[in-house]
Amino acid sequence: MIDGTPDTSDGPAAAESPLIGSLRAAVAAAPGDVPLRLHLAELLLAAGHGDAAVAEAAVALSRAPQDAQAKALMARALAGPTPPPSAPIPAPAPAPAEQPTEQPAEQPPQQGGGFDWAAAAQEVEDVLPPRFTAGYRNNGPQEAPLPVDGAAGDPGDASAYDVEAPDRPGAVRLADVGGMREVKDRLEAAFLAPMRNPELRKLYGKSLRGGLLLYGPPGCGKTFIARAVAGELGANFISVSINDVLDMWLGNSERNLHEVFQTARRQAPCVVFLDELDALGAKRSRTAHTGMRNTVNQLLTELDGVGDVNDGVFVLAATNVPWDVDIALRRPGRLDRTLLVLPPDGPARDAILRYHLRDRPIESVDLAKLVKVTEGFSGADLAHVCESAAESALLDSARTGTVRMINTKDLLAAAKAVRPSTEPWFAAARNVAMFANEGGVYDELLAYLKKARKL
Known part of the structure; x- marks a missing residue:
């Protein structure tokens, strides 16, 4: 023992x-x-x-x-x-009558x-x-057998990826996106008009493929816009993040990425949304000694459509830090168009505030005043303002024992307490727009900073 x-x-x-x-x-x-x-x-x-x-x-x-x-x-x-x-093996000794004679065979x-x-x-x-x-x-x-290369499942199974159908419940369209007129116009020219007008597309030789990079401060609706484009096109939608691709086994990340695009080709027309592109497509000069370099190379191959046809596959990507994305991903034929998604303008803030207050008890809310004081707020910031105002009214009702409505005072107090989350992003983007704007890539951002007097 x-x-x-x-x-x-x-x-x-x-x-x-x-x-x-x-x-x-x-x-x-x-x-x-x-x-x-x-x-x-x-x-x-x-x-x-x-x-x-x-x-x-x-x-x-x-x-x-x-x-x-x-x-x-x-x-x-x-x-x-x-x-x-x-020890030497002892010679066999006479065994007592009760001792089994076949004891060695029991081992x-x-x-x-x-x-x-x-x-x-x-x-x-x-x-x-x-x-x-x-x-x-x-x-x-016995050891349970592992799949080949340690893969957790069959990568050839299309159901392994969440493909959202165009007629799915809750599908959104660009009409559901408040404001952002300029963003909608750019999307119309890049994707929507060629899709709706096949005769004109054939006349002008416009292919049904392409890539668009959405960038801007966090919380400004880049993912929502990508879903709206898929709904507007009547296309399937696949959202891809880094955890859908990266794998600990060598070669599996590239295989996962290939299967995502293969699934999109089988489900065309399909919108592939690459969220946080700076994680999936980081500059290869910074990933020379990691497995991510091969993943970026695979992504470049898939965007080129080498050996496969990408017609009907629309690639939308989003990032908060486009300056960390490998430059090869942004050459013509890949993610060749770049769109700056800024904090919501006045009409967009009005629509967002109405959306987040629609199911809450409110009275005498001056939305025009609230829209004015929330200049520079992201969509996530506006949602937080509404949540904080609701918390204030709830706490007051619990203390007094009398239920009261959310009013303008609650919302203005919440807006005053919330600092726009876009400010740190613009502080970092300012240096890039001023000193690293090679080829005029960030001219649109530079123009906005000058107009908003953030320079």
Whole structure:
């Protein structure tokens, strides 16, 4: 046993040697030292203390479930006592009448044979983790087979990706996007007009493929706009984020990305939305020694449509930091059009505020005044203003015991307490627009900063 009492289950009791006692003290001082514990178990097994050896091997396996030495030692300990390696094999002695004459045949081989592994697993299930015991069958330990390259599922299954149909409940259109007239006009020219007018598209040689990069401050509706484009086109929609693509196994990230585009080609017309493009398509100069470089290369290949036809596949990408995106992704034929999505203008703020207040009890709300004081707020900021105003009215009602409505005072107080989340973004973007505007990529951003007097 663990406490050092002699083991009589495997044969005559044997006194514990001073070396075993010293090792027990060392293991007690360093319980996490697996090799030391296994050495103690080996000596216990050789000395005939089978139960104590099983217990020590079990503790070792709980700390290192995949340790091959610990597994082998556990198998030998469960199989029965074996003579010390250095001791000569004793000559057979006359056995008493009651002693079975076939005792040596009871020792099973370490793997397979007639050993009852299921019974052995039940015997030590209190000290071994399930990962060790669950894989045992009657013929020895078995490991559950892993898919090829460690993949968690069949990448060829199109249902592995969430393809939203155009007639899905709750599908949105550009009419549901408040304001943003300029954004809608750019989308109309890039995607919508060619799709609605096949004759004109054929006349002017406009292909049904393309890519558009949406960038701007966080919380300004880039994802919502992408869904609205899919609804306007009557197309399927696939939203792709970094957790849908990246995999710990070499080559799986590229395969996942390829399957996303293959699914989109099968489901064309389809809008593929690449969220947080700076994570999936970071500059390769910064990822030279990581697996992400190959993922960016794969993305470039998919956008080119090498070996495949991308007609009917519209790629929309969004990022808050376009200056961190690999420049090759933005060349003509890939994400060749760039659209700045700014904080909502006056009409858009009015629509957003009405949306977030529509199901709340309100009275005498001066929306025009609220729209004026929320200049520069993102859509997420406006939602937070409405939430904070509702919290204030709820708390006041709980304190007084009288339910009251949300009023202009609550909303103005909430707006005053909320700092626009777009300000840090513009502080960082200002330097890029002024000093890193190669080729006029950020002319649109520079013009807005001048107009808003943020320079």
